[in-house]
Amino acid sequence: MWRVIEKSTNQPGSIEMVIIDEQGMKIHVTIKQNLAPKFEKLLQEDFAYTFENLCVGINDTKYRRTTTHKYKLNFMFSTKCTNAPSTTIPEHGFDFMRFADISNGKDDGIYIDIIGHVVGKNPIKETLDKDGIMKKLIDFELQDLENNRIPCTVWEDLAIRMYHCLYIEEPSGPVVIILQGCQMKTWGGVEVD
Incomplete structure:
Protein backbone atom coordinates (compact mmCIF):
# COMPACT_ATOMS: atom_id res chain seq x y z
CA MET A 1 0.00 0.00 0.00
CA TRP A 2 1.43 3.38 -0.94
CA ARG A 3 0.35 6.97 -1.31
CA VAL A 4 0.90 8.71 -4.65
CA ILE A 5 2.16 12.30 -4.49
CA GLU A 6 0.41 14.63 -6.94
CA LYS A 7 3.07 16.24 -9.15
CA SER A 8 1.14 19.47 -9.68
CA THR A 9 0.56 20.18 -5.97
CA ASN A 10 3.20 17.99 -4.28
CA GLN A 11 0.36 16.88 -1.97
CA PRO A 12 -0.75 13.34 -1.09
CA GLY A 13 -2.97 11.91 -3.83
CA SER A 14 -4.56 8.52 -4.27
CA ILE A 15 -3.84 5.43 -2.19
CA GLU A 16 -2.72 2.49 -4.32
CA MET A 17 -2.43 -1.13 -3.21
CA VAL A 18 -2.22 -4.68 -4.46
CA ILE A 19 -4.46 -7.15 -2.68
CA ILE A 20 -4.30 -10.94 -2.80
CA ASP A 21 -6.93 -13.59 -2.16
CA GLU A 22 -6.66 -17.12 -0.73
CA GLN A 23 -5.90 -18.56 -4.18
CA GLY A 24 -2.97 -16.17 -4.65
CA MET A 25 -4.75 -14.02 -7.24
CA LYS A 26 -3.61 -10.39 -7.09
CA ILE A 27 -5.50 -7.29 -8.22
CA HIS A 28 -4.69 -3.57 -8.11
CA VAL A 29 -6.89 -1.27 -6.00
CA THR A 30 -7.13 2.53 -6.09
CA ILE A 31 -8.64 4.85 -3.50
CA LYS A 32 -8.99 8.26 -5.16
CA GLN A 33 -7.54 11.33 -3.45
CA ASN A 34 -10.92 12.66 -2.29
CA LEU A 35 -11.74 9.31 -0.58
CA ALA A 36 -8.29 8.69 0.91
CA PRO A 37 -8.97 10.44 4.26
CA LYS A 38 -12.04 8.23 4.80
CA PHE A 39 -10.17 4.94 4.31
CA GLU A 40 -6.47 5.49 5.08
CA LYS A 41 -6.80 4.85 8.83
CA LEU A 42 -9.01 1.78 8.31
CA LEU A 43 -6.51 -0.18 6.21
CA GLN A 44 -3.14 -1.64 7.21
CA GLU A 45 -0.73 -3.89 5.36
CA ASP A 46 -0.62 -7.57 6.36
CA PHE A 47 -4.23 -7.64 7.56
CA ALA A 48 -7.19 -9.43 5.98
CA TYR A 49 -10.33 -7.54 4.98
CA THR A 50 -13.59 -8.09 3.21
CA PHE A 51 -14.72 -5.38 0.80
CA GLU A 52 -18.21 -4.52 -0.42
CA ASN A 53 -19.41 -2.15 -3.12
CA LEU A 54 -16.31 -1.57 -5.23
CA CYS A 55 -16.20 -0.28 -8.78
CA VAL A 56 -14.56 -2.66 -11.30
CA GLY A 57 -12.53 -1.19 -14.17
CA ILE A 58 -10.18 -2.39 -16.90
CA ASN A 59 -6.52 -2.54 -15.81
CA ASP A 60 -5.24 -0.44 -18.72
CA THR A 61 -3.06 2.12 -16.98
CA LYS A 62 -0.61 4.13 -19.08
CA TYR A 63 2.02 3.32 -16.46
CA ARG A 64 3.63 0.00 -15.58
CA ARG A 65 1.02 -2.36 -14.14
CA THR A 66 1.36 -3.96 -10.71
CA THR A 67 -0.55 -7.14 -11.59
CA THR A 68 -1.41 -9.26 -14.61
CA HIS A 69 -5.10 -9.15 -13.68
CA LYS A 70 -7.36 -7.90 -16.49
CA TYR A 71 -9.33 -5.74 -14.05
CA LYS A 72 -8.65 -3.31 -11.22
CA LEU A 73 -10.82 -2.18 -8.31
CA ASN A 74 -11.73 1.34 -7.22
CA PHE A 75 -13.13 2.35 -3.85
CA MET A 76 -16.30 4.44 -3.86
CA PHE A 77 -17.77 6.57 -1.08
CA SER A 78 -20.16 3.69 -0.29
CA THR A 79 -17.40 1.03 -0.16
CA LYS A 80 -17.34 -0.93 3.08
CA CYS A 81 -14.22 -2.62 4.44
CA THR A 82 -14.37 -4.96 7.40
CA ASN A 83 -11.61 -6.81 9.24
CA ALA A 84 -11.67 -10.48 8.31
CA PRO A 85 -10.70 -13.38 10.55
CA SER A 86 -7.30 -14.98 10.16
CA THR A 87 -7.15 -16.68 6.78
CA THR A 88 -4.92 -18.75 4.57
CA ILE A 89 -4.04 -15.81 2.33
CA PRO A 90 -0.41 -16.09 1.14
CA GLU A 91 1.86 -13.51 2.76
CA HIS A 92 3.78 -12.44 -0.34
CA GLY A 93 2.15 -13.82 -3.49
CA PHE A 94 5.36 -14.13 -5.48
CA ASP A 95 5.08 -14.68 -9.23
CA PHE A 96 8.69 -15.23 -10.31
CA MET A 97 9.65 -14.45 -13.89
CA ARG A 98 12.09 -16.80 -15.61
Whole structure:
Protein backbone atom coordinates (compact mmCIF):
# COMPACT_ATOMS: atom_id res chain seq x y z
CA MET A 1 0.00 0.00 0.00
CA TRP A 2 1.43 3.38 -0.94
CA ARG A 3 0.35 6.97 -1.31
CA VAL A 4 0.90 8.71 -4.65
CA ILE A 5 2.16 12.30 -4.49
CA GLU A 6 0.41 14.63 -6.94
CA LYS A 7 3.07 16.24 -9.15
CA SER A 8 1.14 19.47 -9.68
CA THR A 9 0.56 20.18 -5.97
CA ASN A 10 3.20 17.99 -4.28
CA GLN A 11 0.36 16.88 -1.97
CA PRO A 12 -0.75 13.34 -1.09
CA GLY A 13 -2.97 11.91 -3.83
CA SER A 14 -4.56 8.52 -4.27
CA ILE A 15 -3.84 5.43 -2.19
CA GLU A 16 -2.72 2.49 -4.32
CA MET A 17 -2.43 -1.13 -3.21
CA VAL A 18 -2.22 -4.68 -4.46
CA ILE A 19 -4.46 -7.15 -2.68
CA ILE A 20 -4.30 -10.94 -2.80
CA ASP A 21 -6.93 -13.59 -2.16
CA GLU A 22 -6.66 -17.12 -0.73
CA GLN A 23 -5.90 -18.56 -4.18
CA GLY A 24 -2.97 -16.17 -4.65
CA MET A 25 -4.75 -14.02 -7.24
CA LYS A 26 -3.61 -10.39 -7.09
CA ILE A 27 -5.50 -7.29 -8.22
CA HIS A 28 -4.69 -3.57 -8.11
CA VAL A 29 -6.89 -1.27 -6.00
CA THR A 30 -7.13 2.53 -6.09
CA ILE A 31 -8.64 4.85 -3.50
CA LYS A 32 -8.99 8.26 -5.16
CA GLN A 33 -7.54 11.33 -3.45
CA ASN A 34 -10.92 12.66 -2.29
CA LEU A 35 -11.74 9.31 -0.58
CA ALA A 36 -8.29 8.69 0.91
CA PRO A 37 -8.97 10.44 4.26
CA LYS A 38 -12.04 8.23 4.80
CA PHE A 39 -10.17 4.94 4.31
CA GLU A 40 -6.47 5.49 5.08
CA LYS A 41 -6.80 4.85 8.83
CA LEU A 42 -9.01 1.78 8.31
CA LEU A 43 -6.51 -0.18 6.21
CA GLN A 44 -3.14 -1.64 7.21
CA GLU A 45 -0.73 -3.89 5.36
CA ASP A 46 -0.62 -7.57 6.36
CA PHE A 47 -4.23 -7.64 7.56
CA ALA A 48 -7.19 -9.43 5.98
CA TYR A 49 -10.33 -7.54 4.98
CA THR A 50 -13.59 -8.09 3.21
CA PHE A 51 -14.72 -5.38 0.80
CA GLU A 52 -18.21 -4.52 -0.42
CA ASN A 53 -19.41 -2.15 -3.12
CA LEU A 54 -16.31 -1.57 -5.23
CA CYS A 55 -16.20 -0.28 -8.78
CA VAL A 56 -14.56 -2.66 -11.30
CA GLY A 57 -12.53 -1.19 -14.17
CA ILE A 58 -10.18 -2.39 -16.90
CA ASN A 59 -6.52 -2.54 -15.81
CA ASP A 60 -5.24 -0.44 -18.72
CA THR A 61 -3.06 2.12 -16.98
CA LYS A 62 -0.61 4.13 -19.08
CA TYR A 63 2.02 3.32 -16.46
CA ARG A 64 3.63 0.00 -15.58
CA ARG A 65 1.02 -2.36 -14.14
CA THR A 66 1.36 -3.96 -10.71
CA THR A 67 -0.55 -7.14 -11.59
CA THR A 68 -1.41 -9.26 -14.61
CA HIS A 69 -5.10 -9.15 -13.68
CA LYS A 70 -7.36 -7.90 -16.49
CA TYR A 71 -9.33 -5.74 -14.05
CA LYS A 72 -8.65 -3.31 -11.22
CA LEU A 73 -10.82 -2.18 -8.31
CA ASN A 74 -11.73 1.34 -7.22
CA PHE A 75 -13.13 2.35 -3.85
CA MET A 76 -16.30 4.44 -3.86
CA PHE A 77 -17.77 6.57 -1.08
CA SER A 78 -20.16 3.69 -0.29
CA THR A 79 -17.40 1.03 -0.16
CA LYS A 80 -17.34 -0.93 3.08
CA CYS A 81 -14.22 -2.62 4.44
CA THR A 82 -14.37 -4.96 7.40
CA ASN A 83 -11.61 -6.81 9.24
CA ALA A 84 -11.67 -10.48 8.31
CA PRO A 85 -10.70 -13.38 10.55
CA SER A 86 -7.30 -14.98 10.16
CA THR A 87 -7.15 -16.68 6.78
CA THR A 88 -4.92 -18.75 4.57
CA ILE A 89 -4.04 -15.81 2.33
CA PRO A 90 -0.41 -16.09 1.14
CA GLU A 91 1.86 -13.51 2.76
CA HIS A 92 3.78 -12.44 -0.34
CA GLY A 93 2.15 -13.82 -3.49
CA PHE A 94 5.36 -14.13 -5.48
CA ASP A 95 5.08 -14.68 -9.23
CA PHE A 96 8.69 -15.23 -10.31
CA MET A 97 9.65 -14.45 -13.89
CA ARG A 98 12.09 -16.80 -15.61
CA PHE A 99 15.52 -15.27 -16.27
CA ALA A 100 15.34 -16.62 -19.84
CA ASP A 101 12.22 -14.50 -20.43
CA ILE A 102 13.96 -11.46 -18.96
CA SER A 103 17.06 -12.02 -21.13
CA ASN A 104 14.83 -12.34 -24.20
CA GLY A 105 13.40 -8.91 -23.42
CA LYS A 106 9.89 -10.11 -22.52
CA ASP A 107 8.36 -7.06 -20.88
CA ASP A 108 4.60 -6.96 -20.58
CA GLY A 109 4.66 -3.57 -18.85
CA ILE A 110 4.27 -5.27 -15.46
CA TYR A 111 6.44 -5.10 -12.37
CA ILE A 112 8.09 -8.49 -11.89
CA ASP A 113 9.36 -10.75 -9.10
CA ILE A 114 12.72 -12.52 -9.36
CA ILE A 115 14.76 -15.00 -7.32
CA GLY A 116 18.38 -16.01 -7.81
CA HIS A 117 21.72 -16.31 -6.11
CA VAL A 118 24.40 -13.64 -6.35
CA VAL A 119 27.26 -14.65 -8.67
CA GLY A 120 28.79 -11.22 -9.27
CA LYS A 121 28.92 -7.97 -7.36
CA ASN A 122 30.27 -4.44 -7.62
CA PRO A 123 30.93 -1.93 -4.85
CA ILE A 124 28.31 0.66 -4.00
CA LYS A 125 28.61 3.87 -6.02
CA GLU A 126 26.86 7.18 -6.49
CA THR A 127 25.44 8.59 -9.69
CA LEU A 128 23.16 11.41 -10.77
CA ASP A 129 19.58 10.38 -11.48
CA LYS A 130 17.49 11.84 -14.32
CA ASP A 131 16.62 14.84 -12.12
CA GLY A 132 20.26 15.58 -11.29
CA ILE A 133 20.03 14.22 -7.73
CA MET A 134 22.88 12.09 -6.39
CA LYS A 135 21.72 8.51 -5.66
CA LYS A 136 23.47 5.45 -4.26
CA LEU A 137 23.28 2.22 -6.24
CA ILE A 138 24.86 -1.20 -6.36
CA ASP A 139 25.10 -3.50 -9.39
CA PHE A 140 25.18 -7.28 -9.03
CA GLU A 141 24.49 -10.36 -11.10
CA LEU A 142 21.98 -13.10 -10.25
CA GLN A 143 21.87 -16.68 -11.52
CA ASP A 144 18.84 -18.96 -11.53
CA LEU A 145 18.58 -22.76 -11.31
CA GLU A 146 18.80 -23.01 -15.12
CA ASN A 147 22.21 -21.21 -15.02
CA ASN A 148 20.77 -18.10 -16.68
CA ARG A 149 22.23 -14.83 -15.44
CA ILE A 150 20.84 -11.31 -15.31
CA PRO A 151 22.38 -8.01 -14.19
CA CYS A 152 20.51 -6.16 -11.43
CA THR A 153 20.71 -2.73 -9.84
CA VAL A 154 19.17 -1.64 -6.55
CA TRP A 155 19.05 1.95 -5.34
CA GLU A 156 19.33 4.02 -2.16
CA ASP A 157 18.34 2.23 1.08
CA LEU A 158 18.21 -1.16 -0.63
CA ALA A 159 21.66 -0.53 -2.15
CA ILE A 160 23.06 0.23 1.31
CA ARG A 161 21.47 -2.92 2.75
CA MET A 162 22.78 -5.01 -0.16
CA TYR A 163 26.29 -3.58 0.25
CA HIS A 164 26.20 -4.41 3.96
CA CYS A 165 25.05 -7.98 3.20
CA LEU A 166 27.62 -8.63 0.44
CA TYR A 167 30.66 -6.75 1.76
CA ILE A 168 30.37 -6.14 5.51
CA GLU A 169 28.77 -9.38 6.70
CA GLU A 170 30.84 -11.48 4.26
CA PRO A 171 28.43 -14.43 4.01
CA SER A 172 29.94 -17.91 4.18
CA GLY A 173 27.49 -19.48 1.71
CA PRO A 174 25.46 -18.50 -1.32
CA VAL A 175 23.38 -15.33 -1.06
CA VAL A 176 19.87 -15.86 -2.45
CA ILE A 177 17.94 -12.72 -3.31
CA ILE A 178 14.20 -12.29 -3.82
CA LEU A 179 13.14 -8.99 -5.36
CA GLN A 180 9.45 -8.17 -5.69
CA GLY A 181 8.01 -5.42 -7.85
CA CYS A 182 11.08 -4.99 -10.09
CA GLN A 183 11.16 -3.00 -13.28
CA MET A 184 12.96 -4.18 -16.41
CA LYS A 185 15.06 -1.51 -18.07
CA THR A 186 17.54 -1.68 -20.90
CA TRP A 187 20.85 0.19 -20.89
CA GLY A 188 23.14 -1.54 -23.37
CA GLY A 189 21.45 -4.84 -22.46
CA VAL A 190 18.64 -5.98 -20.21
CA GLU A 191 18.79 -4.98 -16.57
CA VAL A 192 16.38 -5.51 -13.71
CA ASP A 193 15.95 -2.39 -11.59
